Amino acid sequence: MKLLAASLLAALLAPALSAAGTAFDLRAAIATAAPGQVINVPAGDHAGPLVIDRPLRLRGEPGAAIVGDGESHVIEIRAPDVEVSGLLIRNSGFDLSADHAGIFVVEPRAVITGNTIVDCLHGIYVKAADNVRITHNTIRGRAEPGTINDPITTGIRLSASELCSEPLGQNARGNGIHLWKSAGHEITDNDIRGTRDGMYFSFTDRTHVARNHVEQVRYGLHYMYSDQNTFEYNTFTRNAAGSALMFSVGLELRHNRFVANRSHRAYGLLMHSVDSTIVEDNLIEGNTVGVYLESNNGNTLAGNRVAGNYIGLRVSDSSGDNVFAGNAFVRNLHPVETSGANAFNRWANGGRGNYWSGATRLDLDENGITDVPHHEVDLFGPWRRDFPEVALLSGSPGERLMRFIYSRTRVAGIPGITDPAPLVRATAP
Helix, strand or coil, X not given: CHHHHHHHHHHHHCCCECCCCXXXXXXXXXHHCCCCEEXXXXXXXXXXXXXXXXXXXXXXXXCEEEECCCCCCCEEECCCCCEEECCEEEXXXXXXXXXXXXXXXXXXXXXXXXXXXXXXXXXXXXXXXXXXXXXXXXXXXXXXXXXXXXXXXXXXXXXXXXXXXXXECHHHCCCCEEEXXXXXXXXXXXXXXXXXXXXXXXXXXXXXXXXXXXXXXCEEEEEECCCCCEEECXXXXXXXXXXXXXXXXXXXXXXXXXXXXXXXXXXXXXXXXXXXXXXXXXXXXXXXXXXXXXCCECCEEECCEEECCCEEEEECCCCEXXXXXXXXXXXXXXXXXXXXXXXXXXXXXXXXXXXXXXXXXXXXCCCCECCCCEEEECCCHHHHHHCHHHHHHCCCHHXXXXXXXXXXXXXXXXXXXXXXXXXXXXXXX
């Protein structure tokens, strides 16, 4: 009886066993796997780093974790058609020059789904590998204590439950999902917090990004030299900046939420040198600057709700041939900031303009379009930037009176825009 009890106790305390009755060796299982084989990783900690050099499916059972050595990638995918799912992945190296990551991908058609990645430099790094599917992953960066008011300078506070160890400043952190020189990805339903940037695109094209949540990072979406990508139903909130899109063509942004991104440089949506792009039916609310356009051409902004921002829309005179129609500019302290007359953009399409808080609602023919144009002026723009104290006049009785007067009559020399067919009611979501 004592022998039986001892045997049972030994079985309970022993490491996970393979079908052959020996201790499970994940590296050996990968090395001997046939192409396309499924490897079920049992609960417990399994030593990394791992290099997957053949097509196979690595599937974690509940409680399965891959623990890196703190000096390299935790999992490196060096074969096409690899799946990694259901794992806790932690403890990569933190050498930015080596792009250390929880999962590092250099071959096409990887599927990375349902993993939790913590205590790593980059969460998932895709380098020159096409058609990668990244879905339903949770990624937590190693952020330093501070507040979310301006993560660029103060860092981010995460709870101890996020499984991060020593905190790191922003410049020492990597990105949640980093994509470089690749195309054709599916990035959906991921939750990213406390990294440097949530998602980073560089020379990455024809990718679909949907239903991701990015919070408490520097840029929710940091993006350059990447064309023909679609973003929909994503949320970028409580970051130093919701998104920064630069030097790109042919994007589509629909039904996204850029909300409560607040710091001295916090933009909900920044677009610099972005052309031929559709920005439609998005919620841009509670940011320092809702939308900022610099050197943009041929874009359409329609059906967006730009609400409760310090500056609703900042658009430079270097931007032209952009169309603004069907948007709702609601309760922004400064609805528009511009450097001049902004004569090269259109503020209506098909005879329908935008909704503006405080605009005249005279609509005698009841067609939903007011009978007089609306002039949205930028009273303090040049002085607000050079003399921040001018902002104390915002919303004052005198400022409201001047805005009321100038919104009805175009005055030469005062920067602003003219909507020829403002809407009576806000139709944007």
